[in-house]
Structure formats: structure tokens, C-alpha cells
Amino acid sequence: MVDKETQCKPPTEQMAACRALCLGVVIMRGEFEQVIQAIHEPAVVGMNKGLIADSQAWARREGLASHLTDREKAFLGKPAGAWGPQELAGVKGCAESLGVILWALSLITTLPPPDTPFAQPDVIRRLRLLKPTKDFFQQVKLRAQEEISDSFEVYERLLNDGKEAPLVGERHSALGWLTGHSGNWDWGQ
Secondary structure, three states: OOOHHHOOOOOOHHHHHHHHHHHHHHHHHHHHHHHHHHOOOHHHHHHHHHHHHHHHHHHHHOOOHHHOOHHHHHHHHOOOOOOOHHHHHHOOOHHHHHHHHHHHOOOOOOOOOOOOOOOHHHHHHOOOOOOOOHHHHHHOOOOOHHHHHHHHHHHHHHHHOOOOOHHHHHHHHHHHHHHOOOOOOOOOO
């Protein structure tokens, strides 16, 4: 169990929604980077570099840049096509964290079982990336803190029981942030 004295204030609905959108931008960039590295055809590389520029402009236009972590800013600040294995590996668990946050924002009905990953295309689709964020912010509703805390306790027990599967760890971290057990968002570290 987590010491109550070390708890921080849980994020607001607005903060959680911004965190979800920031994770979405990072995941989307990772997908574009994978395409650039896998397909060396100039037209495909050029198109994906253009999509990267569009996504960065969108994040600035929608006011998300100030909500990015230092690590996310460093990743997104690299030139298109310059991500290496560290950056690509760093975003793998982001879909799990994003899924948990979308669940907390009532955009996903239930959390999948601990051994079943969120479907990345499904969680990304719910964000409506590259479109105005106004509609996204209007449709979110942060679940009751008690419900989020109950889920955190489930994942806390799983970790204490030795279930250190990557899905469990990622979800536990996201739920820890949502409940105020972790004040910083520090994915992948």
C-alpha cells in the first residue's frame, strides 16, 4: 500500500485530458517514425515527414506544447526520421497508459483484463488527433476518484503479488498518477 503522506493532488479532468492528447501525439509520431524507417521510398518518407510537421503544428495550435513532459519535448523536437531504438521503445507502453487515462475520462467503458493490452488503434481513434480539441474536452468526464482508486489498488495488489507484467506496470503507473500517488508523469523511465 502507498503511504498517504506521500500522495500528491490528483490531476483535474482538464489535466488528464491534456495528458491523453500529449500521449496521443507521441504515439502518432512513433507510428510515423516506424514507417519512415521501414519504407525508404522517397514519397512515403516525404509524406510521413509532412504528417509529423502537421502533428507538431496542431499540438502548438491547440495549446498542448506546454503540457508535454521534458522527455516528450526532446523526442518530438528531433528531426523527422531521426528517432532511434530508445525513442521507439519508449512509446511502446504509452498505449496502455493512454487507455487507462481514457478509461478514467469515461471514454472507455471498462479496463481490459491485466493480461490483455488495449488496442492501440482504438485508443488513438478516441482522441480525434489533428482535429480541434474543443469537442474532445467537451466529451470527457473524469470518473469518481473512488473508482479510480479502487482500480489503482487492484493493480497495486497485482504488483505486490509478483505480477510485474509490462501491462500491469504501465497501468499501475497511470493509475498512480490519476490518484495522486505519483506527482510526475514520467513514462518510460
